[in-house]
Amino acid sequence: MQKVRFVATTLSWTLRAGCVAHFLHEYVYEFTETRGESMLPTLQAQHDYVHALKGYRYGRNLDIGDCIVATKPSEPTQRVCKRITGMPGDIVLVDPSSSSPLTNTPNEVILHDGFNKYIKVPDGHVWVTGDNLCHSLDSRSYSSLPMALIKGKIVAANSMDKGFIDAAGRLRFWNFRWITNTFEND
């Protein structure tokens, strides 16, 4: 009898602790791995982990230039990490590279009309792009992202393949660095 009671108590406390952890994970803070070339050079393609603050979910208090983690609109089971490059009401040039003579045939350059295609970001949406524009699937293909899909703001990152000391000999745990807003208004 005592044994059953002990097992039940242990399970009950495990459940409660797990749910507290889940709550914090959802609403306060998350530390998670990211992969892919789309955010180079801000984030490495491998071995990088990011610190995300979840108070910024649903786009609360976010601004142009912030790094975010969001659900991918075309694939809800996946998440993406991008930078906001347009706020609601902004007029954005969709993709000038679609008319670049370097990567397109002369016919496509005219057909895509990339230098004249603008979009006004609707209410409740943001325009997001990866820092590595050549290898990023972002608003240029799935259009503006509903803010409700935003999970949090990325404020810092670690590279787990680095040691405790960086190249300059300073103490940096796994290359810890803050991720800042790089937007400059000119």
Next chain:
Amino acid sequence: MSAAVHIKTILATLTWVPVIYTFTEHVYQPYFITGRSMTPAFNPGTSTMTNDITMVQKFGLKSPDSLHRGDVILFRSPLSPEKILTKRVIAVGGDTVACTHKYPKPTARVPRNHLWVEGDNEFHSIDSNNFGPISQGLVVGKVVNVIWPPSRMGADFSGGGRNALVE
């Protein structure tokens, strides 16, 4: 009983709050339906004027084949992220729908992992005809049952919504 025992009981009760939260977030949640965009399937206003409380399923809604035409879903509004809307799924990814006059084009193709949603009541509804197809990532729940008021318990809400598919 001493004060210390009371405090201990209160704290022990509070530790269950995150458990309840996790359950309502990921398993089932009762949900109060407001507004008349889904009348008469919900809030018919005939036998009683109270709003319907429904049971909403929260799990297994992310995969492309988890939602079907006719399902009533809860989702975050694409136009204002803090608002949750209740609408009926009219078409799923790959379908082509005939839009109402509010939409700039006569027909629309629904992209993969997106849904075309409409209120049953065209004139009191802000839906896909205003903001286009929505990503399935915005879906927060699927209505499975009416649980309140008692006279409407288990009411059938499967009928409703127009057939807007274009072959």
